[in-house]
Amino acid sequence: MSDFIERAKFSCALGGALTTIEGIPRAVPIVHAAGGCASALSGTYNLAAGYRGIGYCGGNMIPTTNIAENNVVFGGEDRLAEQIESTLKALDADLYIVVSGCQVEIIGDDTVAVANRYRNRGVIGASTPGFSGNTYRGYDAIMTTLIDNIIEQSDEKEPATVNILGVVPGHDVFFRGNLDELRTLLASIGVKTNTFFGSGESVAAIRKYGSAGLNIVFSTQAGIDSAKAFERRHGIPYIQSEIPIGPGATSAFLRQVADALHLDRARVEDVIARETRTYYSFLERIVDIYADLDFQRWLIVSADSYYAHPLTRFLANDLGWLPFVTNVHDIDDEYDQARYDDLFKDIDSVRKPIVMFERNPSELVESVRRAWSDNHNEKYYNALTPAYVVGSVIERGLAETLNAGFLSVAFPVSNRVILNKRIAGFNGALTLVEDLITNLVSAR
Amino acid sequence: MSKYSDELSYGFTSTLAPPVRETRIGVCSAFCGSCSQLRGDVKSGCAQMQRRKFDQSGGCQLGLACGIVSSLTNVVMITHSPLGCNSRYVAMGGMRRTMRASKGKKDEEFIWLHTNMGELDVVQGGIDKLRRAVLYAEKQYHPEAIIIANGCVPGIIGDDIDSLCSELEDQVSAKLVPIHCEGFKSRYVASGYDSAYHGVLRFLIDPYERYDKALNRASGSRDEGEERDRFKQSRTVNLFNVGSNSNGDEVELCRLVHALGLNPRFLPLHASLDDLKHIGEAALNVSVCATHDDYLLGHLKERFGTPYIIDTLPIGVKNTGIWLRKIAEYFHLEDEAERLIAIETAQLEEALAPIKERLKGKSIFVGGGETRILTTAEFFHSLGMKLLGVKAHNVDRFVEDILENVTDGELLIEVAAGMPAEELNILSKLKPDLYCGHVGANGWVTRLGIPTIPLFGQAFNFMGYSGAFELARKADKSLQNTNFARNISRNVELPLSEAWLASDVNDNIKERESA
Numbered sequence: 025m026s027d028f029i030e031r032a033k034f035s036c037a038l039g040g041a042l043t044t045i046e047g048i049p050r051a052v053p054i055v056h057a058a059g060g061c062a063s064a065l066s067g068t069y070n071l072a073a074g075y076r077g078i079g080y081c082g083g084n085m086i087p088t089t090n091i092a093e094n095n096v097v098f099g100g101e102d103r104l105a106e107q108i109e110s111t112l113k114a115l116d117a118d119l120y121i122v123v124s125g126c127q128v129e130i131i132g133d134d135t136v137a138v139a140n141r142y143r144n145r146g147v148i149g150a151s152t153p154g155f156s157g158n159t160y161r162g163y164d165a166i167m168t169t170l171i172d173n174i175i176e177q178s179d180e181k182e183p184a185t186v187n188i189l190g191v192v193p194g195h196d197v198f199f200r201g202n203l204d205e206l207r208t209l210l211a212s213i214g215v216k217t218n219t220f221f222g223s224g225e226s227v228a229a230i231r232k233y234g235s236a237g238l239n240i241v242f243s244t245q246a247g248i249d250s251a252k253a254f255e256r257r258h259g260i261p262y263i264q265s266e267i268p269i270g271p272g273a274t275s276a277f278l279r280q281v282a283d284a285l286h287l288d289r290a291r292v293e294d295v296i297a298r299e300t301r302t303y304y305s306f307l308e309r310i311v312d313i314y315a316d317l318d319f320q321r322w323l324i325v326s327a328d329s330y331y332a333h334p335l336t337r338f339l340a341n342d343l344g345w346l347p348f349v350t351n352v353h354d355i356d357d358e359y360d361q362a363r364y365d366d367l368f369k370d371i372d373s374v375r376k377p378i379v380m381f382e383r384n385p386s387e388l389v390e391s392v393r394r395a396w397s398d399n400h401n402e403k404y405y406n407a408l409t410p411a412y413v414v415g416s417v418i419e420r421g422l423a424e425t426l427n428a429g430f431l432s433v434a435f436p437v438s439n440r441v442i443l444n445k446r447i448a449g450f451n452g453a454l455t456l457v458e459d460l461i462t463n464l465v466s467a468r
Numbered sequence: 469m470s471k472y473s474d475e476l477s478y479g480f481t482s483t484l485a486p487p488v489r490e491t492r493i494g495v496c497s498a499f500c501g502s503c504s505q506l507r508g509d510v511k512s513g514c515a516q517m518q519r520r521k522f523d524q525s526g527g528c529q530l531g532l533a534c535g536i537v538s539s540l541t542n543v544v545m546i547t548h549s550p551l552g553c554n555s556r557y558v559a560m561g562g563m564r565r566t567m568r569a570s571k572g573k574k575d576e577e578f579i580w581l582h583t584n585m586g587e588l589d590v591v592q593g594g595i596d597k598l599r600r601a602v603l604y605a606e607k608q609y610h611p612e613a614i615i616i617a618n619g620c621v622p623g624i625i626g627d628d629i630d631s632l633c634s635e636l637e638d639q640v641s642a643k644l645v646p647i648h649c650e651g652f653k654s655r656y657v658a659s660g661y662d663s664a665y666h667g668v669l670r671f672l673i674d675p676y677e678r679y680d681k682a683l684n685r686a687s688g689s690r691d692e693g694e695e696r697d698r699f700k701q702s703r704t705v706n707l708f709n710v711g712s713n714s715n716g717d718e719v720e721l722c723r724l725v726h727a728l729g730l731n732p733r734f735l736p737l738h739a740s741l742d743d744l745k746h747i748g749e750a751a752l753n754v755s756v757c758a759t760h761d762d763y764l765l766g767h768l769k770e771r772f773g774t775p776y777i778i779d780t781l782p783i784g785v786k787n788t789g790i791w792l793r794k795i796a797e798y799f800h801l802e803d804e805a806e807r808l809i810a811i812e813t814a815q816l817e818e819a820l821a822p823i824k825e826r827l828k829g830k831s832i833f834v835g836g837g838e839t840r841i842l843t844t845a846e847f848f849h850s851l852g853m854k855l856l857g858v859k860a861h862n863v864d865r866f867v868e869d870i871l872e873n874v875t876d877g878e879l880l881i882e883v884a885a886g887m888p889a890e891e892l893n894i895l896s897k898l899k900p901d902l903y904c905g906h907v908g909a910n911g912w913v914t915r916l917g918i919p920t921i922p923l924f925g926q927a928f929n930f931m932g933y934s935g936a937f938e939l940a941r942k943a944d945k946s947l948q949n950t951n952f953a954r955n956i957s958r959n960v961e962l963p964l965s966e967a968w969l970a971s972d973v974n975d976n977i978k979e980r981e982s983a
Contacts, residue, residue, distance in 0.1 A: 026584075027584065027597060027600060028546075028581055028582060028583045028584055028597050028598075028600055028601035028604065029551070029581065029582050029584050030579070030580075030581050030604070030608075031557070031558070031579070031580060031581070032551050032555070032558075032582045032584065033558060034551050034555065035551060035552050035555040036550045036551040036552030036553075036555065037550075037552075038552055039551075039552045039555055050961075050963075052963060055525065058528065058620060058651040058652040059523070059525060059526045059527070059528065059651070059655060059657075059885075060525065060526060060527050060528020060529070060530065060531060060651045060657065061525070061528065061552065061651070062525035063525035063526065063527070063886065063908065064525075064527075064528055064531055064552075064553075064555075064556055065552050065555065066525075067556050067559075067908075068552075068555040068556045068558060068559070071556065071559035072556070072558040072559035078911075080961070080963055081963040083525075083908055083911070083912075084524055084525050084526060084886040084887075084888055084908045084909075085524060085525075085888050085889065085912065085963065086524060086525045087522065087523065087524055087525075088523055088524055088525040088526075089523065090520075090523045090525075090526070090655065091652060092652055092653070092654070092655050093652060093653055095652075096624060096652055106521055107521075107522065107523060110521045110522035110976070111522060113522070113965065113967060113968065114522045114889055114964065114965060114967075114968040115889070115963045115964060115965060115968070116963060116964070116965045117963060125620075126550060126590075126619075126620055126621045126624075127620050127621075127624060127651075127652050130590060130621065130624050130625065131624070153550075154549070154550035154551065154552040154553070154621070155550040155585050155586055155587055155589070155590050155621055156586075156587060157586070158551050384604075386579075386608045386609070387608075416558075417558075417559075417561065417562070418558070418561065420561070421577050435558075436558035436559060438558070438559040438560075438561070438562055439562060
């Protein structure tokens with residue numbers, strides 16, 4: 025939490041909490057805050073995450089204490105109790121999660137304590153004031169309260185079952201599709217996957233996730249706190265990975281899981297060989313047009329750390345594009361930046377990417393321009409063309425400045441609708457290539 | 469002028485922040501019952517005293533305030549708050565572009581900043597961050613104005629954004645506009661419009677000074693240029709646009725006012741700062757929606773002496789006629805207005821005839837902002853549709869006349885900003901054929917299985933005569949295939965309990981605690 029941010033690609037902790045709760049089937053948030061917070065924050069992820077919707081009870085359906093100036097002076101805990109009572113009557117849910125906004129946390133209302141009074145009626149609470157952090161903080165707050173209060177202790181572990189952490193609903197705009205893809209993928213090597221937010225999940229199922237043998241965290245910024253809570257309370261170890269995109273990353277991911285779970289390596293290699301064959305049997309369709317029309321592009325990626333390296337790796341190592349700049353907007357700490365920078369050692373093209381950590385879009389435009397030599401009216405100028413920008417919808421301006429192709433993949437995405445589309449795994453990479461190349465042929 | 473606002477006072481521009489609407493004009497935000505009961509309860513003051521036990525998330529005055537000022541040309545918005553406030557802007561860049569394109573204005577990227585207040589700032593204050601953000605905005609973008617919206621956190625801890633603006637005034641070329649729109653301060657979210665216009669009035673309406681001519685003329689001689697300006701101004705009508713009107717609406721209303729021989733222009737949304745400098749150069753200010761602009765119009769009267777009209781919203785045949793007649797009356801153009809209305813109405817009625825035939829007897833429910841829903845509902849009623857009820861975000865003095873004119877005293881009126889649980893409760897009992905509602909409500913009503921049409925939209929024209937035709941056409945279109953709502957309702961679950969759906973909405977309304 026450092027300085028101001030230009031066009032921040034985040035909501036606050038309360039926003040993160042709400043988009044996380046909306047990802048859980050039949051879970052209802054109860055917001056202790058001023059009247060507008062809940063529907064506005066829910067709206068952020070409804071409109072800017074490929075129109076992900078508002079879930080079972082989002083948007084203006086979210087129960088809210090709607091506190092005002094008199095509560096800021098006199099406290100709002102009584103009002104919260106009244107709102108919890110009335111919500112239990114009005115709304116059906118498998119789980120009610122009370123979350124708090126800035127106003128009530130500053131004045132010292134104990135939201136979690138009030139929620140705990142209704143524990144036996146399916147109510148839990150989490151402290152999620154906006155000033156405590158961004159979306160990631162809200163995700164971890166909700167996951168941690170689930171881990172501490174809902175997920176049952178289990179001494180019997182299922183070694184070949186994994187929980188997925190770090191895939192933040194909405195903040196990964198492809199979260200549903202990606203989670204389903206990961207589950208299918210891991211099933212193919214004999215691993216059962218608990219996704220929390222994928223198809224077929226339920227609060228009843230989530231209660232049993234304490235029996236998993238391993239947690240996999242797909243982000244360095246979200247889910248680590250949750251993984252540690254799992255480790256502490258349920259004794260489940262965790263490994264860190266990345267969202268795998270394309271044959272290279274997905275094969276490596278499957279091998280990583282196989283090693284961690286001590287699976288039969290031969291079977292895993294069979295699956296990798298089969299899926300890679302299938303992948304290329306589809307990709308082969310565009311070989312002619314790709315080669316005839318030269319679809320190799322200079323690549324500029326700008327995304328959060330969740331997508332920045334995985335996208336660069338796929339587009340450089342698998343698709344053969346030229347990684348020019350990769351910008352990561354969500355890592356502030358210099359040590360963490362250096363560690364993230366190390367990930368790019370696996371880019372095996374001749375051209376290596378320049379990795380930047382610009383938070384502010386207008387500074388990114390300047391930095392990208394500086395990284396390529398200017399045109400001083402030379403007769404022969406080696407221009408940054410043809411180029412392609414893969415990022416969030418905010419990078420549309422960058423793409424226009426560079427006269428480059430453009431696809432929005434990372435949050436925010438408001439210029440396309442995403443239903444069950446995925447970009448993870450072998451299948452996801454194919455849909456990503458479809459979308460990238462479709463933009464190049466759309467005028468034909 | 470308006471009988472509603474004559475007794476209101478407008479002289480707040482010397483204060484840092486405007487009074488909230490609860491104290492300035494009074495408001496009812498929780499009611500469910502018949503129209504005649506509401507009329508009585510508003511007069512006695514009982515309706516204004518009600519609250520809810522089970523409450524749902526409505527709006528926030530920060531969102532509404534920023535919706536107004538962020539639309540201005542060549543400005544940068546700074547939200548002084550944690551990251552969540554105005555985080556919806558991540559989805560708004562494209563909408564700003566299409567809106568500007570539809571008005572033929574220069575394309576502009578929407579630029580906003582967050583001070584990103586964290587825990588430490590809650591303790592130490594966030595003014596230093598805000599200062600850096602202002603200087604950054606100036607350096608990167610050189611905007612004409614930098615608008616600073618104050619959220620709840622700085623509001624509670626007492627960050628002094630006004631002093632910062634005074635401090636930086638001489639260091640930046642942009643005008644600095646502090647907007648006090650802390651969400652917790654008002655449950656009547658339209659207070660946000662007053663907050664926005666308060667800032668606009670104090671810092672952005674800054675008319676060009678006129679200097680005396682260098683050459684002295686013999687007294688009595690005439691300056692042709694000045695005469696022309698004076699004549700032009702005597703025919704100029706400012707129309708005040710709102711977030712929910714489209715460019716199509718503006719084109720239509722301009723066409724009608726122009727047909728009276730007047731010179732209309734739309735302000736202040738999407739305007740440039742130069743446009744705002746000229747805002748005082750008009751013979752008359754005309755409101756499109758009282759909920760938005762009485763504060764602005766009242767103050768412009770104080771400042772420039774410009775008279776104003778706050779009356780109905782020009783939706784549907786009847787209310788468009790009323791709106792036009794009020795304007796014409798001021799300029800003594802009654803005959804012209806009657807001729808115009810006669811021609812327009814005749815043409816429209818002919819076009820509506822086949823649509824009316826299909827809509828006749830179909831039932832409808834309308835939800836949204838008070839003036840808009842009552843005029844829209846009146847229009848559907850005039851098409852021969854059966855009006856089952858309306859739901860208003862709030863009810864205040866600006867709809868007293870319209871409420872008085874509702875002939876069916878038993879008409880169901882619910883007053884709630886948001887509250888889809890109550891609305892769905894009512895709709896599940898009334899079962900209208902069609903619902904017309906505000907953004908955020910239509911999705912829930914669709915889940916209930918009732919087909920919907922939006923109450924407004926950037927791409928739709930609903931105002932004036934052409935808007936009336938479009939609205940009728942949309943209702944007609946919607947009813948020709950209602951499968952989407954049917955299929956959604958069969959397959960998507962609503963969170964409402966059976967006990968809730970069976971309950972009486974009035975059981976949820978209580979008399980408020982003090983303050």
